[in-house]
Amino acid sequence: MTVLALHRPAPRPQHTYVPARPQGSDGVGVRIAGLTKGFGDHPVLRGIDLELAPGEFVAVVGRSGCGKSTLLRLLAGLDTSDGGTLRLDDGDVTGFAGRTRIMFQDSRLLPWKRVIDNVGLGLRGDWRPVAQEALRQVGLERRAGEWPAVLSGGQRQRVALARALVSHPGLLLLDEPLGALDALTRIEMQSLVEAVWRRQGFTAVLVTHDVAEAVTLADRVILVEEGRIALDVPVDLPRPRERSHPDFAALEGRILSHLLRREDADA
């Protein structure tokens, strides 16, 4: 229930170390132009143009196989594009170990490392207090000494979130990280993600198949279709958002109908 407590405007965490950059909203801006990527002779992204302001929270929706994960992997530097440009405003996407962190549907925790050692992966110096603090932020400070195998799916995703947050990312990429969780855990995790995003100020890109989740969390919802951005709608609703609010429902309905219209046309 720590999760719900985090929903209140939380005090800034007091770190006992000097972060790589000053605390606060140090999200990274992103500029994508004419980005293309295919596999074999099968084009997946056919020209993506997208700008993300520093600290912005963008959700990406679209039908399965439309290239959402491909886009995220390009952003993370896990794959290289075929054409177009992809710039972060603190430099090119040089790939690994920059200020970009990615979270997947599977937590990808190292089973042979205790929870705290997973969170501290790749950190140098006196990282334990920092990792402990990150675990506290996701409400798992008491499970620091456990093996990942004994945690529930939702707890594992929270550890993965702590691991992503511990290095104060400038850009956090989330590839359906809540996709495998049950409804209640999902909602808890959504408010947790929102809380840490508000506190740390990173730029966030969330891929999700759940339009309500997109509208709950994002400043902007982007719909990818046939390798291009087909819809780009701002979400001007006050946070935290109420799903029962008529504006919420209207926006959700608009995005959904766009998604479904395409399916009808294809059928």
Add this chain to the structure above:
Amino acid sequence: MSRAIVRAGADRLLPWLLPVLALAAWEGLAQAGLISTRVLPKLSDVALAGVRLTGSGELFGHLQASFARAGAGFLIGGGLGFVLGLLNGIFPVAEKLLDSTVQMIRNVPHLAMIPLVILWFGIDEEAKLFLVALGVMFPIYLNTFHGIRTVDAGLIEMGRSYGLTHWQLLTEVILPGALPSILIGLRFALGIMWLTLIVAETISASSGIGYMAMNAREFLQTDVVVLGVLLYALLGKLADSVARLLERWSLGWHPAFQKP
């Protein structure tokens, strides 16, 4: 409470029931003269032989010789197998270059090489080390290679994107991921190690448990022969227990090894 203790005690003792009964039957039948001592000496005689040889320091000398051979052969063969498995598991070029050669050599039963090995090395230490190393190498190689190849690619990708160096990737992701498989190879290799040593020492040696047993055969000392056989069994069991302990200790994270 006390019932639980009795129960736990019974659980521990039960596996020993049959072996103890078998030993008692052996001793009883031998004492009654139902088994010729040429076939099987009395258990007590075997024990006495053990005491006698321990007292004279002979037994210790033979044990030491066998252990030294087993250990050295294991280290050489296991080390080679491990390094080869590592290389081929990590670098596809190395696999292309080496794997089919290794597989070809693997298909030669190493004990079939004995005549050739004797031609090469005579009946000296090198021959025995060579045989043990050759036997031990392949299970370690195969399981290291397989273990590394089956490490979850998602974990490696994650490690790279979290800024791990190549060395960290190897020691914190790849090797721990391959460890369960490597340990299976280790257990196989330990079994092969003793087996090879028995054969090699029985054929030609001037020290070691196998030599002790063969030598005793010439003088019809059945008790010492049986002692040698029992010692081999004991050493094999010991090696297996060590491997199990190693598994338990290093795979504490693995769901299969967690206490319920």
